[in-house]
Amino acid sequence: MEAPNLQVMSEKLIIIGAGQAAAQAVQSLRAEGFGGAITLVGDEAYPPYQRPPLSKAYLLGSFARERLFLKSDSFYDESDCELILGTRATAIHRAEKSVDLSDGRKLSYDKLLLTTGTKVRKLKCPGADLPGVYYLRDIADVDGLQTAFQPGTRIAIVGGGYIGLEVAAVAAKRGLDVTVFEAMDRLMARAVSTTVSDFYAAEHEKAGVKLKLRTGVEAFEGDGKVQQIRAGGQLYPADIVLIGIGVLPNDELATRAGLASEDGIVVDQNGRTGDPSIFAAGDCTRHIGREGTAIRLECVQNAIDQAKHCALAIAGKPKTYSEVPWFWSDQYDLKMQIAGLARPGDQIVLRGDPATRKFAAFHMRDGAVVAVEAVNAAPDYLAGRKWIAQGARIAPHKLADISVPLKEMA
Amino acid sequence: MAKITFISHDGKEQIVDVAEGWSLMEGAVKNSVPGIDADCGGACACATCHVYVDPAWTAALPPKSDSEEAMLDFALVTSPNSRLSCQIKVTAALDGLIVRVPVSQH
Numbered sequence: 001m002e003a004p005n006l007q008v009m010s011e012k013l014i015i016i017g018a019g020q021a022a023a024q025a026v027q028s029l030r031a032e033g034f035g036g037a038i039t040l041v042g043d044e045a046y047p048p049y050q051r052p053p054l055s056k057a058y059l060l061g062s063f064a065r066e067r068l069f070l071k072s073d074s075f076y077d078e079s080d081c082e083l084i085l086g087t088r089a090t091a092i093h094r095a096e097k098s099v100d101l102s103d104g105r106k107l108s109y110d111k112l113l114l115t116t117g118t119k120v121r122k123l124k125c126p127g128a129d130l131p132g133v134y135y136l137r138d139i140a141d142v143d144g145l146q147t148a149f150q151p152g153t154r155i156a157i158v159g160g161g162y163i164g165l166e167v168a169a170v171a172a173k174r175g176l177d178v179t180v181f182e183a184m185d186r187l188m189a190r191a192v193s194t195t196v197s198d199f200y201a202a203e204h205e206k207a208g209v210k211l212k213l214r215t216g217v218e219a220f221e222g223d224g225k226v227q228q229i230r231a232g233g234q235l236y237p238a239d240i241v242l243i244g245i246g247v248l249p250n251d252e253l254a255t256r257a258g259l260a261s262e263d264g265i266v267v268d269q270n271g272r273t274g275d276p277s278i279f280a281a282g283d284c285t286r287h288i289g290r291e292g293t294a295i296r297l298e299c300v301q302n303a304i305d306q307a308k309h310c311a312l313a314i315a316g317k318p319k320t321y322s323e324v325p326w327f328w329s330d331q332y333d334l335k336m337q338i339a340g341l342a343r344p345g346d347q348i349v350l351r352g353d354p355a356t357r358k359f360a361a362f363h364m365r366d367g368a369v370v371a372v373e374a375v376n377a378a379p380d381y382l383a384g385r386k387w388i389a390q391g392a393r394i395a396p397h398k399l400a401d402i403s404v405p406l407k408e409m410a
Numbered sequence: 411m412a413k414i415t416f417i418s419h420d421g422k423e424q425i426v427d428v429a430e431g432w433s434l435m436e437g438a439v440k441n442s443v444p445g446i447d448a449d450c451g452g453a454c455a456c457a458t459c460h461v462y463v464d465p466a467w468t469a470a471l472p473p474k475s476d477s478e479e480a481m482l483d484f485a486l487v488t489s490p491n492s493r494l495s496c497q498i499k500v501t502a503a504l505d506g507l508i509v510r511v512p513v514s515q516h
Protein backbone atom coordinates (compact mmCIF):
# COMPACT_ATOMS: atom_id res chain seq x y z
CA MET A 1 0.00 0.00 0.00
CA GLU A 2 1.37 3.39 -0.97
CA ALA A 3 0.50 6.90 0.13
CA PRO A 4 -2.63 8.02 -1.73
CA ASN A 5 -2.11 10.10 -4.86
CA LEU A 6 -3.69 13.46 -4.01
CA GLN A 7 -4.73 14.11 -7.61
CA VAL A 8 -7.02 11.12 -7.60
CA MET A 9 -8.30 11.41 -4.02
CA SER A 10 -11.62 12.95 -4.95
CA GLU A 11 -12.27 11.22 -8.25
CA LYS A 12 -15.34 9.10 -8.81
CA LEU A 13 -14.71 5.88 -10.67
CA ILE A 14 -17.47 3.63 -11.98
CA ILE A 15 -16.68 0.08 -13.07
CA ILE A 16 -19.29 -1.51 -15.35
CA GLY A 17 -19.33 -5.30 -15.44
CA ALA A 18 -18.66 -7.42 -12.34
CA GLY A 19 -16.28 -10.15 -13.48
CA GLN A 20 -12.65 -11.15 -13.01
CA ALA A 21 -11.26 -7.88 -14.38
CA ALA A 22 -13.51 -5.82 -12.11
CA ALA A 23 -12.46 -7.62 -8.93
CA GLN A 24 -8.80 -7.27 -9.89
CA ALA A 25 -9.26 -3.58 -10.70
CA VAL A 26 -10.76 -2.83 -7.27
CA GLN A 27 -7.89 -4.62 -5.54
CA SER A 28 -5.19 -3.02 -7.72
CA LEU A 29 -6.69 0.50 -7.57
CA ARG A 30 -6.55 0.47 -3.79
CA ALA A 31 -3.10 -1.14 -3.76
CA GLU A 32 -1.86 1.58 -6.14
CA GLY A 33 -3.18 4.32 -3.89
CA PHE A 34 -6.36 5.35 -5.72
CA GLY A 35 -8.28 7.17 -2.98
CA GLY A 36 -11.43 8.15 -4.86
CA ALA A 37 -14.89 6.59 -4.71
CA ILE A 38 -15.37 3.27 -6.52
CA THR A 39 -18.77 1.98 -7.63
CA LEU A 40 -19.07 -1.45 -9.27
CA VAL A 41 -22.18 -2.13 -11.36
CA GLY A 42 -22.99 -5.73 -12.39
CA ASP A 43 -26.02 -7.19 -14.13
CA GLU A 44 -25.85 -10.59 -12.44
CA ALA A 45 -27.09 -11.08 -8.90
CA TYR A 46 -23.60 -12.07 -7.72
CA PRO A 47 -20.40 -10.21 -6.91
CA PRO A 48 -17.45 -11.11 -9.17
CA TYR A 49 -16.84 -14.85 -9.42
CA GLN A 50 -14.54 -17.25 -11.25
CA ARG A 51 -15.99 -18.46 -14.54
CA PRO A 52 -13.40 -21.16 -15.39
CA PRO A 53 -14.72 -23.71 -12.84
CA LEU A 54 -18.27 -23.39 -14.26
CA SER A 55 -17.64 -25.81 -17.12
CA LYS A 56 -15.39 -28.00 -14.98
CA ALA A 57 -15.56 -28.71 -11.22
CA TYR A 58 -18.72 -26.65 -10.58
CA LEU A 59 -20.67 -28.49 -13.29
CA LEU A 60 -19.37 -31.78 -11.91
CA GLY A 61 -20.74 -30.80 -8.50
CA SER A 62 -17.37 -31.01 -6.76
CA PHE A 63 -16.99 -27.27 -6.17
CA ALA A 64 -19.45 -25.38 -3.94
CA ARG A 65 -20.89 -22.10 -5.16
CA GLU A 66 -19.29 -20.09 -2.30
CA ARG A 67 -15.89 -21.11 -3.58
CA LEU A 68 -16.54 -19.47 -6.95
CA PHE A 69 -16.53 -15.96 -5.52
CA LEU A 70 -13.26 -14.18 -6.17
CA LYS A 71 -13.27 -12.16 -2.97
CA SER A 72 -14.51 -12.50 0.59
CA ASP A 73 -17.84 -10.87 1.50
CA SER A 74 -16.06 -8.14 3.42
CA PHE A 75 -13.57 -7.29 0.65
CA TYR A 76 -15.77 -4.70 -1.09
CA ASP A 77 -16.61 -2.93 2.16
CA GLU A 78 -13.00 -2.94 3.24
CA SER A 79 -12.02 -1.61 -0.19
CA ASP A 80 -14.66 1.10 0.10
CA CYS A 81 -16.31 -0.11 -3.09
CA GLU A 82 -20.06 0.25 -3.51
CA LEU A 83 -21.62 -2.80 -5.21
CA ILE A 84 -24.71 -2.30 -7.36
CA LEU A 85 -25.72 -5.79 -8.47
CA GLY A 86 -28.60 -7.13 -10.55
CA THR A 87 -28.51 -3.83 -12.41
CA ARG A 88 -27.46 -3.00 -15.96
CA ALA A 89 -25.82 0.13 -17.20
CA THR A 90 -28.01 1.22 -20.12
CA ALA A 91 -26.22 4.29 -21.47
CA ILE A 92 -23.03 6.31 -21.12
CA HIS A 93 -23.29 10.08 -21.60
CA ARG A 94 -19.72 11.12 -22.30
CA ALA A 95 -20.33 14.86 -22.52
CA GLU A 96 -21.86 15.07 -19.05
CA LYS A 97 -19.85 12.10 -17.73
CA SER A 98 -22.74 10.07 -16.44
CA VAL A 99 -24.12 6.56 -16.69
CA ASP A 100 -27.80 5.52 -16.75
CA LEU A 101 -28.75 2.38 -14.84
CA SER A 102 -31.63 0.00 -15.51
CA ASP A 103 -33.16 0.90 -12.12
CA GLY A 104 -33.61 4.49 -13.31
CA ARG A 105 -30.63 5.96 -11.48
CA LYS A 106 -28.07 8.21 -13.09
CA LEU A 107 -24.50 8.13 -11.71
CA SER A 108 -21.83 10.68 -12.51
CA TYR A 109 -18.19 9.73 -12.99
CA ASP A 110 -14.75 11.20 -13.45
CA LYS A 111 -13.31 7.95 -14.77
CA LEU A 112 -15.10 4.94 -16.19
CA LEU A 113 -13.79 1.38 -16.50
CA LEU A 114 -15.63 -1.03 -18.79
CA THR A 115 -15.18 -4.70 -17.85
CA THR A 116 -18.30 -5.94 -19.59
CA GLY A 117 -16.89 -9.28 -20.78
CA THR A 118 -18.60 -11.34 -23.42
CA LYS A 119 -21.88 -13.01 -24.25
CA VAL A 120 -22.37 -16.37 -25.92
CA ARG A 121 -22.65 -16.53 -29.68
CA LYS A 122 -26.11 -17.90 -30.43
CA LEU A 123 -26.67 -20.57 -33.02
CA LYS A 124 -29.21 -19.41 -35.54
CA CYS A 125 -30.99 -22.45 -36.89
CA PRO A 126 -34.53 -23.85 -36.74
CA GLY A 127 -35.42 -25.10 -33.26
CA ALA A 128 -32.55 -23.28 -31.53
CA ASP A 129 -34.95 -21.85 -28.94
CA LEU A 130 -36.56 -25.19 -28.00
CA PRO A 131 -36.53 -26.09 -24.30
CA GLY A 132 -33.60 -28.39 -23.57
CA VAL A 133 -31.14 -26.30 -25.58
CA TYR A 134 -28.54 -24.77 -23.25
CA TYR A 135 -25.64 -22.35 -23.38
CA LEU A 136 -22.96 -21.96 -20.71
CA ARG A 137 -21.73 -18.60 -19.55
CA ASP A 138 -22.85 -17.90 -16.01
CA ILE A 139 -23.86 -19.57 -12.74
CA ALA A 140 -27.54 -19.61 -13.71
CA ASP A 141 -26.74 -21.43 -16.97
CA VAL A 142 -24.88 -24.19 -15.14
CA ASP A 143 -27.50 -24.54 -12.44
CA GLY A 144 -30.05 -25.10 -15.23
CA LEU A 145 -27.86 -27.55 -17.13
CA GLN A 146 -27.01 -29.51 -13.96
CA THR A 147 -30.64 -30.47 -13.30
CA ALA A 148 -30.70 -32.16 -16.71
CA PHE A 149 -27.36 -33.89 -16.12
CA GLN A 150 -28.54 -37.40 -15.30
CA PRO A 151 -26.78 -40.69 -16.11
CA GLY A 152 -28.03 -42.11 -19.39
CA THR A 153 -29.24 -38.74 -20.69
CA ARG A 154 -28.25 -38.20 -24.31
CA ILE A 155 -26.45 -34.89 -24.66
CA ALA A 156 -25.56 -33.36 -28.01
CA ILE A 157 -22.76 -30.82 -27.73
CA VAL A 158 -22.45 -28.32 -30.55
CA GLY A 159 -18.90 -27.01 -30.84
CA GLY A 160 -15.65 -28.85 -30.14
CA GLY A 161 -13.87 -25.95 -28.43
CA TYR A 162 -12.83 -25.54 -24.79
CA ILE A 163 -16.37 -25.18 -23.41
CA GLY A 164 -17.87 -28.01 -25.45
CA LEU A 165 -15.06 -30.41 -24.61
CA GLU A 166 -14.89 -29.53 -20.90
CA VAL A 167 -18.64 -30.19 -20.69
CA ALA A 168 -18.18 -33.40 -22.70
CA ALA A 169 -15.58 -34.60 -20.19
CA VAL A 170 -17.81 -33.87 -17.20
CA ALA A 171 -20.82 -35.42 -18.92
CA ALA A 172 -18.91 -38.61 -19.81
CA LYS A 173 -17.70 -38.85 -16.22
CA ARG A 174 -21.29 -38.48 -14.98
CA GLY A 175 -22.48 -41.32 -17.24
CA LEU A 176 -24.27 -39.32 -19.91
CA ASP A 177 -24.31 -40.47 -23.52
CA VAL A 178 -22.23 -37.77 -25.23
CA THR A 179 -21.95 -36.72 -28.88
CA VAL A 180 -19.90 -33.69 -29.96
CA PHE A 181 -20.63 -31.98 -33.29
CA GLU A 182 -17.83 -29.85 -34.72
CA ALA A 183 -17.97 -28.08 -38.07
CA MET A 184 -14.17 -27.94 -38.49
CA ASP A 185 -12.03 -30.99 -39.25
CA ARG A 186 -10.43 -31.10 -35.79
CA LEU A 187 -11.10 -30.18 -32.15
CA MET A 188 -10.16 -26.78 -30.64
CA ALA A 189 -8.91 -25.77 -34.10
CA ARG A 190 -8.84 -22.09 -33.20
CA ALA A 191 -6.73 -22.63 -30.06
CA VAL A 192 -4.33 -25.57 -30.37
CA SER A 193 -2.05 -27.36 -32.85
CA THR A 194 -3.04 -30.48 -34.75
CA THR A 195 -0.92 -32.67 -32.45
CA VAL A 196 -2.89 -31.53 -29.41
CA SER A 197 -6.24 -31.73 -31.26
CA ASP A 198 -5.57 -35.30 -32.28
CA PHE A 199 -4.45 -36.27 -28.77
CA TYR A 200 -7.65 -34.88 -27.24
CA ALA A 201 -9.83 -36.50 -29.89
CA ALA A 202 -8.38 -39.89 -28.95
CA GLU A 203 -8.85 -39.22 -25.22
CA HIS A 204 -12.51 -38.26 -25.68
CA GLU A 205 -13.16 -41.34 -27.78
CA LYS A 206 -11.53 -43.50 -25.12
CA ALA A 207 -14.00 -42.02 -22.61
CA GLY A 208 -16.89 -43.05 -24.85
CA VAL A 209 -17.59 -39.63 -26.37
CA LYS A 210 -18.74 -39.81 -29.99
CA LEU A 211 -17.08 -37.15 -32.16
CA LYS A 212 -18.73 -35.90 -35.34
CA LEU A 213 -16.12 -33.72 -37.06
CA ARG A 214 -16.81 -31.74 -40.26
CA THR A 215 -20.45 -31.89 -39.21
CA GLY A 216 -22.42 -28.67 -39.15
CA VAL A 217 -25.72 -28.56 -37.28
CA GLU A 218 -28.77 -27.75 -39.39
CA ALA A 219 -31.71 -27.88 -36.97
CA PHE A 220 -33.07 -29.01 -33.63
CA GLU A 221 -36.39 -30.79 -33.69
CA GLY A 222 -38.87 -31.92 -31.08
CA ASP A 223 -42.39 -31.69 -29.77
CA GLY A 224 -42.36 -29.07 -27.00
CA LYS A 225 -38.69 -29.80 -26.25
CA VAL A 226 -35.62 -30.84 -28.16
CA GLN A 227 -35.68 -34.54 -29.13
CA GLN A 228 -33.32 -34.77 -32.06
CA ILE A 229 -30.64 -32.88 -33.86
CA ARG A 230 -30.20 -32.72 -37.61
CA ALA A 231 -26.54 -32.48 -38.57
CA GLY A 232 -24.62 -33.30 -41.73
CA GLY A 233 -27.87 -34.46 -43.29
CA GLN A 234 -28.53 -37.06 -40.58
CA LEU A 235 -30.78 -37.23 -37.53
CA TYR A 236 -29.37 -37.93 -34.06
CA PRO A 237 -31.58 -38.40 -30.98
CA ALA A 238 -30.82 -36.00 -28.10
CA ASP A 239 -32.44 -35.28 -24.73
CA ILE A 240 -30.47 -32.10 -24.17
CA VAL A 241 -28.21 -29.87 -26.23
CA LEU A 242 -25.31 -27.70 -25.11
CA ILE A 243 -24.11 -25.08 -27.55
CA GLY A 244 -20.55 -23.77 -27.18
CA ILE A 245 -19.62 -21.96 -30.36
CA GLY A 246 -17.76 -18.99 -28.97
CA VAL A 247 -18.46 -15.61 -27.47
CA LEU A 248 -18.90 -12.03 -28.63
CA PRO A 249 -17.69 -8.92 -26.83
CA ASN A 250 -20.22 -6.88 -24.87
CA ASP A 251 -19.38 -3.65 -26.64
CA GLU A 252 -22.81 -2.18 -27.35
CA LEU A 253 -22.72 0.22 -24.39
CA ALA A 254 -19.38 1.54 -25.65
CA THR A 255 -20.31 1.79 -29.32
CA ARG A 256 -23.62 3.53 -28.54
CA ALA A 257 -21.53 6.12 -26.71
CA GLY A 258 -19.40 6.58 -29.85
CA LEU A 259 -16.35 4.60 -28.70
CA ALA A 260 -14.57 2.52 -31.34
CA SER A 261 -15.03 -1.24 -31.36
CA GLU A 262 -13.56 -3.71 -33.83
CA ASP A 263 -14.93 -6.95 -32.42
CA GLY A 264 -13.76 -5.58 -29.07
CA ILE A 265 -13.59 -2.13 -27.51
CA VAL A 266 -10.40 -0.61 -28.87
CA VAL A 267 -7.91 0.28 -26.12
CA ASP A 268 -4.30 1.43 -26.10
CA GLN A 269 -1.44 -0.17 -24.17
CA ASN A 270 -2.56 1.52 -20.95
CA GLY A 271 -6.11 0.21 -21.34
CA ARG A 272 -7.50 3.60 -22.39
CA THR A 273 -10.22 3.92 -25.04
CA GLY A 274 -10.44 6.86 -27.45
CA ASP A 275 -11.97 8.86 -24.58
CA PRO A 276 -9.24 9.75 -22.05
CA SER A 277 -11.71 9.30 -19.15
CA ILE A 278 -12.81 5.81 -20.20
CA PHE A 279 -10.81 2.61 -19.82
CA ALA A 280 -11.64 -1.00 -20.65
CA ALA A 281 -10.16 -4.34 -19.61
CA GLY A 282 -10.61 -8.05 -20.26
CA ASP A 283 -12.49 -10.13 -22.83
CA CYS A 284 -14.47 -7.11 -24.11
CA THR A 285 -11.37 -5.31 -25.42
CA ARG A 286 -9.17 -5.31 -28.48
CA HIS A 287 -5.60 -4.21 -27.92
CA ILE A 288 -2.24 -4.23 -29.68
CA GLY A 289 -0.56 -7.41 -28.47
CA ARG A 290 3.14 -7.83 -27.77
CA GLU A 291 3.64 -9.04 -31.34
CA GLY A 292 2.30 -5.75 -32.65
CA THR A 293 -1.04 -6.90 -34.05
CA ALA A 294 -4.52 -6.06 -32.77
CA ILE A 295 -5.99 -8.95 -30.78
CA ARG A 296 -8.95 -9.74 -28.57
CA LEU A 297 -8.18 -12.36 -25.93
CA GLU A 298 -10.65 -14.46 -23.98
CA CYS A 299 -8.79 -15.47 -20.86
CA VAL A 300 -8.30 -14.89 -17.15
CA GLN A 301 -4.73 -13.73 -17.71
CA ASN A 302 -5.73 -10.81 -19.91
CA ALA A 303 -8.59 -9.84 -17.59
CA ILE A 304 -6.22 -9.71 -14.61
CA ASP A 305 -3.30 -8.04 -16.35
CA GLN A 306 -5.31 -5.45 -18.27
CA ALA A 307 -7.20 -4.60 -15.08
CA LYS A 308 -3.88 -4.08 -13.31
CA HIS A 309 -2.68 -1.82 -16.14
CA CYS A 310 -5.92 0.20 -16.09
CA ALA A 311 -5.57 0.61 -12.32
CA LEU A 312 -2.01 1.87 -12.78
CA ALA A 313 -3.10 4.38 -15.43
CA ILE A 314 -6.07 5.58 -13.36
CA ALA A 315 -3.80 5.98 -10.34
CA GLY A 316 -1.49 8.12 -12.48
CA LYS A 317 1.25 5.52 -12.99
CA PRO A 318 0.72 4.19 -16.55
CA LYS A 319 2.74 1.18 -17.69
CA THR A 320 2.84 -0.36 -21.17
CA TYR A 321 0.99 -3.66 -21.51
CA SER A 322 3.07 -6.44 -23.06
CA GLU A 323 2.19 -9.57 -21.11
CA VAL A 324 2.46 -13.11 -22.45
CA PRO A 325 -1.07 -14.53 -22.74
CA TRP A 326 -1.78 -17.85 -21.07
CA PHE A 327 -4.74 -20.23 -20.99
CA TRP A 328 -5.71 -23.54 -19.48
CA SER A 329 -8.29 -26.27 -19.88
CA ASP A 330 -9.18 -29.23 -17.65
CA GLN A 331 -10.60 -32.31 -19.35
CA TYR A 332 -10.65 -35.65 -17.48
CA ASP A 333 -7.36 -35.88 -15.59
CA LEU A 334 -5.61 -33.88 -18.30
CA LYS A 335 -4.36 -30.41 -17.51
CA MET A 336 -3.69 -28.40 -20.63
CA GLN A 337 -1.73 -25.17 -20.25
CA ILE A 338 -0.88 -22.84 -23.09
CA ALA A 339 1.28 -19.74 -23.16
CA GLY A 340 1.86 -17.41 -26.09
CA LEU A 341 0.03 -17.23 -29.39
CA ALA A 342 0.85 -19.80 -32.03
CA ARG A 343 0.53 -19.10 -35.75
CA PRO A 344 0.23 -21.40 -38.73
CA GLY A 345 3.72 -22.04 -40.07
CA ASP A 346 5.46 -22.14 -36.68
CA GLN A 347 7.98 -24.94 -36.28
CA ILE A 348 6.65 -27.38 -33.68
CA VAL A 349 9.06 -29.21 -31.38
CA LEU A 350 7.54 -32.02 -29.39
CA ARG A 351 8.99 -32.76 -25.95
CA GLY A 352 7.71 -36.02 -24.51
CA ASP A 353 5.46 -38.64 -26.08
CA PRO A 354 1.68 -38.02 -26.22
CA ALA A 355 1.24 -41.77 -25.63
CA THR A 356 2.51 -41.19 -22.07
CA ARG A 357 -0.24 -38.52 -21.59
CA LYS A 358 2.44 -36.03 -20.59
CA PHE A 359 4.04 -33.88 -23.26
CA ALA A 360 4.56 -30.36 -24.55
CA ALA A 361 4.51 -28.86 -28.02
CA PHE A 362 6.81 -25.85 -28.31
CA HIS A 363 6.23 -23.44 -31.17
CA MET A 364 9.32 -21.81 -32.63
CA ARG A 365 9.49 -18.83 -34.98
CA ASP A 366 12.80 -17.50 -36.32
CA GLY A 367 14.60 -19.61 -33.72
CA ALA A 368 12.73 -18.25 -30.71
CA VAL A 369 10.07 -19.92 -28.58
CA VAL A 370 6.75 -18.13 -29.23
CA ALA A 371 4.19 -20.52 -27.72
CA VAL A 372 3.93 -23.71 -25.70
CA GLU A 373 1.09 -26.17 -25.32
CA ALA A 374 1.66 -28.45 -22.35
CA VAL A 375 -0.44 -31.44 -21.33
CA ASN A 376 0.14 -32.71 -17.77
CA ALA A 377 3.52 -31.00 -18.05
CA ALA A 378 3.36 -27.88 -15.88
CA PRO A 379 7.16 -27.48 -15.65
CA ASP A 380 7.39 -27.36 -19.48
CA TYR A 381 4.63 -24.77 -19.53
CA LEU A 382 6.34 -22.61 -16.92
CA ALA A 383 9.72 -22.84 -18.65
CA GLY A 384 8.08 -22.05 -21.98
CA ARG A 385 6.25 -19.05 -20.62
CA LYS A 386 9.50 -17.66 -19.26
CA TRP A 387 11.30 -18.25 -22.56
CA ILE A 388 8.53 -16.54 -24.53
CA ALA A 389 8.78 -13.45 -22.32
CA GLN A 390 12.56 -13.44 -22.78
CA GLY A 391 12.45 -14.17 -26.50
CA ALA A 392 14.80 -17.08 -25.71
CA ARG A 393 16.31 -19.09 -28.53
CA ILE A 394 16.50 -22.78 -27.72
CA ALA A 395 18.08 -25.46 -29.91
CA PRO A 396 15.22 -27.68 -31.13
CA HIS A 397 17.22 -30.92 -30.76
CA LYS A 398 17.90 -30.14 -27.09
CA LEU A 399 14.28 -29.20 -26.45
CA ALA A 400 13.06 -32.46 -27.96
CA ASP A 401 15.42 -34.50 -25.76
CA ILE A 402 13.71 -35.25 -22.45
CA SER A 403 17.02 -36.35 -20.96
CA VAL A 404 18.12 -32.69 -21.06
CA PRO A 405 16.55 -30.92 -18.05
CA LEU A 406 14.51 -27.77 -18.76
CA LYS A 407 16.80 -25.72 -16.56
CA GLU A 408 19.76 -26.53 -18.83
CA MET A 409 18.13 -25.29 -22.05
CA ALA A 410 18.54 -21.55 -22.13
CA MET B 411 -12.92 -22.14 10.27
CA ALA B 412 -9.23 -21.99 11.03
CA LYS B 413 -7.32 -18.80 11.75
CA ILE B 414 -4.27 -18.53 9.52
CA THR B 415 -1.59 -15.87 9.91
CA PHE B 416 0.15 -14.65 6.75
CA ILE B 417 3.28 -12.61 7.36
CA SER B 418 4.45 -10.50 4.43
CA HIS B 419 8.11 -10.08 3.47
CA ASP B 420 8.21 -6.78 5.36
CA GLY B 421 6.79 -8.28 8.52
CA LYS B 422 3.12 -7.22 8.27
CA GLU B 423 0.73 -9.77 9.73
CA GLN B 424 -2.70 -10.54 8.30
CA ILE B 425 -4.92 -13.06 10.06
CA VAL B 426 -7.66 -14.60 7.94
CA ASP B 427 -10.40 -17.13 8.67
CA VAL B 428 -10.32 -19.97 6.17
CA ALA B 429 -13.15 -22.50 5.86
CA GLU B 430 -12.25 -26.12 6.43
CA GLY B 431 -11.84 -27.96 3.15
CA TRP B 432 -10.64 -24.87 1.32
CA SER B 433 -7.03 -24.46 0.34
CA LEU B 434 -4.72 -22.06 2.12
CA MET B 435 -4.32 -20.25 -1.22
CA GLU B 436 -8.08 -19.67 -1.56
CA GLY B 437 -8.18 -18.13 1.90
CA ALA B 438 -5.32 -15.83 0.95
CA VAL B 439 -6.66 -14.76 -2.45
CA LYS B 440 -10.21 -14.08 -1.28
CA ASN B 441 -8.81 -11.87 1.44
CA SER B 442 -6.33 -10.16 -0.88
CA VAL B 443 -3.26 -11.26 1.05
CA PRO B 444 -0.49 -9.42 -0.84
CA GLY B 445 2.07 -11.62 -2.53
CA ILE B 446 -0.12 -14.67 -3.21
CA ASP B 447 -0.81 -14.49 -6.96
CA ALA B 448 -2.15 -17.99 -7.64
CA ASP B 449 -2.16 -17.48 -11.40
CA CYS B 450 -3.51 -20.93 -12.20
CA GLY B 451 -6.42 -20.89 -9.81
CA GLY B 452 -5.17 -23.66 -7.57
CA ALA B 453 -4.16 -26.50 -9.85
CA CYS B 454 -0.56 -26.93 -8.70
CA ALA B 455 0.48 -25.61 -12.08
CA CYS B 456 2.13 -22.23 -11.66
CA ALA B 457 4.18 -21.95 -8.45
CA THR B 458 2.89 -18.44 -7.72
CA CYS B 459 1.29 -19.23 -4.35
CA HIS B 460 4.58 -20.16 -2.71
CA VAL B 461 4.79 -19.70 1.08
CA TYR B 462 7.29 -20.54 3.82
CA VAL B 463 5.65 -22.54 6.59
CA ASP B 464 6.61 -21.58 10.13
CA PRO B 465 9.07 -24.25 11.38
CA ALA B 466 6.75 -25.07 14.29
CA TRP B 467 4.07 -26.14 11.81
CA THR B 468 5.91 -28.02 9.05
CA ALA B 469 5.31 -31.41 10.69
CA ALA B 470 1.56 -30.75 11.00
CA LEU B 471 1.17 -30.60 7.21
CA PRO B 472 0.73 -33.55 4.88
CA PRO B 473 3.88 -34.28 2.83
CA LYS B 474 4.46 -32.72 -0.59
CA SER B 475 3.31 -34.65 -3.64
CA ASP B 476 5.68 -35.24 -6.55
CA SER B 477 3.92 -32.59 -8.60
CA GLU B 478 4.23 -30.03 -5.80
CA GLU B 479 7.96 -30.81 -5.56
CA ALA B 480 8.29 -30.41 -9.33
CA MET B 481 6.52 -27.05 -9.30
CA LEU B 482 8.49 -25.74 -6.32
CA ASP B 483 11.53 -26.14 -8.55
CA PHE B 484 10.17 -23.12 -10.43
CA ALA B 485 9.48 -20.95 -7.39
CA LEU B 486 12.01 -18.28 -6.49
CA VAL B 487 14.24 -18.71 -3.42
CA THR B 488 12.88 -21.92 -1.95
CA SER B 489 13.84 -23.51 1.35
CA PRO B 490 12.96 -26.85 2.96
CA ASN B 491 9.83 -25.29 4.52
CA SER B 492 8.58 -24.01 1.14
CA ARG B 493 5.09 -25.12 0.12
CA LEU B 494 2.54 -24.24 -2.52
CA SER B 495 -0.42 -22.89 -0.57
CA CYS B 496 -2.93 -24.29 -3.10
CA GLN B 497 -1.87 -27.79 -2.07
CA ILE B 498 -2.53 -27.30 1.64
CA LYS B 499 -6.10 -28.19 2.56
CA VAL B 500 -7.24 -26.36 5.66
CA THR B 501 -8.49 -28.46 8.57
CA ALA B 502 -9.34 -27.64 12.20
CA ALA B 503 -5.89 -28.98 13.10
CA LEU B 504 -4.32 -26.07 11.23
CA ASP B 505 -6.02 -23.40 13.37
CA GLY B 506 -3.22 -21.02 14.30
CA LEU B 507 -0.97 -21.90 11.34
CA ILE B 508 1.64 -19.26 10.50
CA VAL B 509 3.14 -18.88 7.03
CA ARG B 510 5.43 -16.28 5.49
CA VAL B 511 4.95 -14.85 2.00
CA PRO B 512 7.99 -14.32 -0.25
CA VAL B 513 8.95 -10.92 -1.69
CA SER B 514 7.85 -11.94 -5.17
CA GLN B 515 6.25 -14.89 -6.94
CA HIS B 516 7.77 -14.04 -10.32
